[in-house]
Amino acid sequence: MEIQKLKKKLLKEELRERRKRNKKRRWTLVGLILLAGLAAGAGGTYYLRASESQLLERIQQAELLVHQEQFEKAADLYRQIHSRHRSSSLAPQALFSAGEILNLYLGNYQEAVLVFLLLEHDYPDSDLVLKAQEQVAEIYKNRLRDYNRAIVAYQKLLDSGAANPDRLQYEAADCYFRLNNFEQARIELESLVKAFPESPLLPEVHYRVAVTYSLEGLLKQAEAAYRRVIADWPESPYTIEARFGLASVLEEEERLDESLAILESLAGIYPNGEALAKKTDQVRERIRKKKAP
Known part of the structure; x- marks a missing residue:
């Protein structure tokens, strides 16, 4: 009987030691996983910082190209920045800058419109969308003389709650005037008077x-x-x-x-x-x- 009691006692101690060893191994494994995660996180942070640093360098290069009046290269670089860093908070600004260069310096109006529309499509919540829409409307009206598309663009701005709505309404009316649709132009002008009685x-x-x-x-x-x-x-x-x-x-x-x-x-x-x-x-x-x- 004493032998049986001794065997049971030894068995309990062995089981207790095994549980301790298993618990120790589990915590060791958890520690290794945490260390690996921290290492990966540090590497990701380093990568992100390196990526942001490279992005800022490329933006500075583009700005320098504009200063040097190398507008084609600047526009291309801004578009590359967008294509390679689409998720960056700076990507909308890069697209907008490319559109402005195409419009104001290169006279490539059709391409500028496409860039501004891409900005609106890819970053609908960006603060630059309204500015891009304004440039699209101006290009259609004053550069391309496409008054029908300009009317649509000005109406979109009005629907979006853009600033200076009386001016936008006036520009739309002027588009109808230039299309020799004098009756509709007058309707737009009279609507402006009713909607903005204090307009200068x-x-x-x-x-x-x-x-x-x-x-x-x-x-x-x-x-x-x-x-x-x-x-x-x-x-x-x-x-x-x-x-x-x-x-x-x-x-x-x-x-x-x-x-x-x-x-x-x-x-x-x-x-x-x-x-x-x-x-x-x-x-x-x-x-x-x-x-x-």
């Missing part, structure tokens, strides 16, 4: 409304619109233009004496003296012929 653009807007009426041959409406500009904004430079426009409308209505009086009052103040002299002589000649027996 109002004298110009009302003047442009008068011009659309005049071009459509709606002389009574044009006369009323010109007279409103003259009455409401007497100090605006558009008042001088409105007076010249009113004189032209009155001439078409055969109210020649009234037209001549306005034209003569513009002498010395109308910016296009040659056009004024020509119009004045024309009206005087018409009056002379009308009075001739």
Whole structure:
């Protein structure tokens, strides 16, 4: 019996020692795993720091190329930065810089539009998206003379809540004007007046409304619109233009004496003296012929 008790005692001690050894091995393994993780993390941090350092160096190189007026190389480098570091917080700025160079320095407008649209697609939450959209609209309107696409671009900006919405609305209206769609241009201008009654653009807007009426041959409406500009904004430079426009409308209505009086009052103040002299002589000649027996 004593032997059996001894065997059981020895067996319990052996099992206890085995549990201790297994526990020690587990903690050793955990320690090794943690050390490996720390080493990998340190290596990842080093890699990220090295990558960021290289990225900053490349951006500085691109900026130097711009300073040296090597615009093609600068644009290419900025685009490479984006393609190789898409997840970097600096990638949107690199794309935007490439688009600006293509637009402002290289005159490669189609390619600039593609770059700005890529920025909008890849980084929709970037603060640079609205600026990119503004440049797209400006390129379509003033560089490519693609007024239909410009209208779409300006409407997108308005829908996005961009700054200076009255100016954007005006630019869209001007696009319709350049497409000879005077009725729609007037609709856009009148919408601007309703939406932004305090806009500093109002004298110009009302003047442009008068011009659309005049071009459509709606002389009574044009006369009323010109007279409103003259009455409401007497100090605006558009008042001088409105007076010249009113004189032209009155001439078409055969109210020649009234037209001549306005034209003569513009002498010395109308910016296009040659056009004024020509119009004045024309009206005087018409009056002379009308009075001739």
